[in-house]
Amino acid sequence: MKTNWNYPTTIWVGENRIQDLSIACKNLKIEKPLFVTDKDLINLKMVQHIIKDLKKTFNHLHVFSNFSGNPVGENVEEGVGEFKKLGCDGVIAFGGGSGLDVGKAIAFMSGQSRPIWDFEDIGDYWKRADETNIAPIIAVPTTAGTGSETGRASAIINKQTGIKKIIFHPKFLPSIVILDPNLTLDLSPRLTAATGMDALAHNLEAFCAPGFHPMADGIAIEGMKLIKNSLIKAVKNGKDLNARAELLASASMGSTAFQKGLGAIHSLSHPINAQFNVHHGLSNAIFMPYVLTFNKEMIEIRIISICDYLELDKSFDSFLHWILELRKELNIPHKLSEIVDVNKINLEQLSVMALEDPSTSTNPRTMSKDDMKALYEHSISGKLF
Incomplete structure (x- = not known):
């Protein structure tokens, strides 16, 4: 079964749809993607195979995986630093809730000058954002839980306070989502x-x-x-x-x-x-x-x-x-x-x-x-x- 949905965003559904990941990047004009996934996934054969396939298309594919479950603000900061240093122009957020949340936050924060906590999901805080340079996001979930792939927020822990914060902006919503059940087997x-x-x-x-x-x-x-x-x-x-x-x-x-x-x-x-x-x-x-x-x-x-x-x-x-x-x-x-x-x-x-x-x-x-x-x-x- 393969199908495409257009609500709440573009969603490509079905077995082996991961093979369309390069097409998704091209559709969004991403030439230098940052592949974001957590350290528990990065060494899996499945993930390495996907990265190897992407490198056939993208000479400038980079990977960021220096985080695990329940990510903290410092993980996002490090990822943003890598994104900017390497000249990336889009994010592939891959994995469970942590990989998706960090990837989305990196894409969003790559265009901001304020700290991430200024965009907590309170009132109109999201209107503080500079929307001009938010990087495009492709989300690929490997678990069926958080639904972060269709969410407009990321859950990030403030290590200083020990509080999990919900960071929100409408443009956290990925432009393309790939739901491939093979990735969850x-x-x-x-x-x-x-x-x-x-x-x-x-x-x-x-x-x-x-x-x-x-x-x-x-x-x-x-x-x-x-x-x-x-x-x-x-x-x-x-x-x-x-x-x-x-x-x-x-x-x-x-x-x-x-x-x-x-x-x-x-x-x-x-x-x-x-x-x-x-x-x-x-x-x-x-x-x-x-x-x-x-x-x-x-x-x-x-x-x-x-x-x-x-x-x-x-x-x-x-x-x-x-x-x-x-x-x-x-x-x-x-x-x-x-x-x-x-x-x-x-x-x-x-x-x-x-x-x-x-x-x-x-x-x-x-x-x-x-x-x-x-x-x-x-x-x-x-x-x-």
Whole structure:
């Protein structure tokens, strides 16, 4: 199956579409691309093969890979320095969420004189940007989770404050995206599960966010359906191309939908990711049922409205049961205390950070610091609300 989509950007979908990467560069008039991927991927045979093929077309292909998961501002600064020093004119952002976020941020910051933190997703901060020299971006995801390939932001940790910041500008959205399920076939069951739950969190929180956005709602509902259809299949059989393709689509859909907003799942996750280097999808999966039950009074009617389409009994409890059983089948821990040393947790500090997270503003239920603290406490003890 091969197809092209034009929403929310140009998306080339299908097996072996990675072979069109050089064509994508030429379409965007990129002659000196910077290939950005993380240090965990760069030495894989698949990645080396792609780079070798690109070098047949581009004499001036350069690679930047000096970063890993949960990237920090210094990673972006180093990448921008390489981009400018080597005279690059475009970015190929390749990999999971970290590779995509760093690549997008390098392309954006290559045209800026202000520090990256001046473009945090607050109000109209994005209008501070100089749009004249933002480099074109091609995004190639190798996981199906963050959906950063269709997102207008990057998640970058400020090492000085220990806070994960969302850096936003409309031109963070890549000009061309390549969704090739072949690139995800070797993803481990553990990472397939964690990234899939990340995509589910995006679609779920976007659907539950307050406000009128029927386009986002429709995309989010279908994104959840794809997860329900294909996540367990892909975890059990990583070579199932149809399941892999559906998960890639769901991830891109979740990122498209959450322009409507996210919620407390992400508010709670971001401080944990920044302070304990926990995989974002895993922390989202852990917090999901606690936030669902906390928000129940505000979202119950909406959740019931989609149960038929998801082939669930029409009740909030049925939906919650599906989430809990899905996590169990994927071997997702039920408690935060199973993955983080509780003796190192500063609940007061984490609660403030979660409350100040941009995702909090679109949680269906108004949040206080005490609410955030209670959610952390419940996730540590394993007791639902």
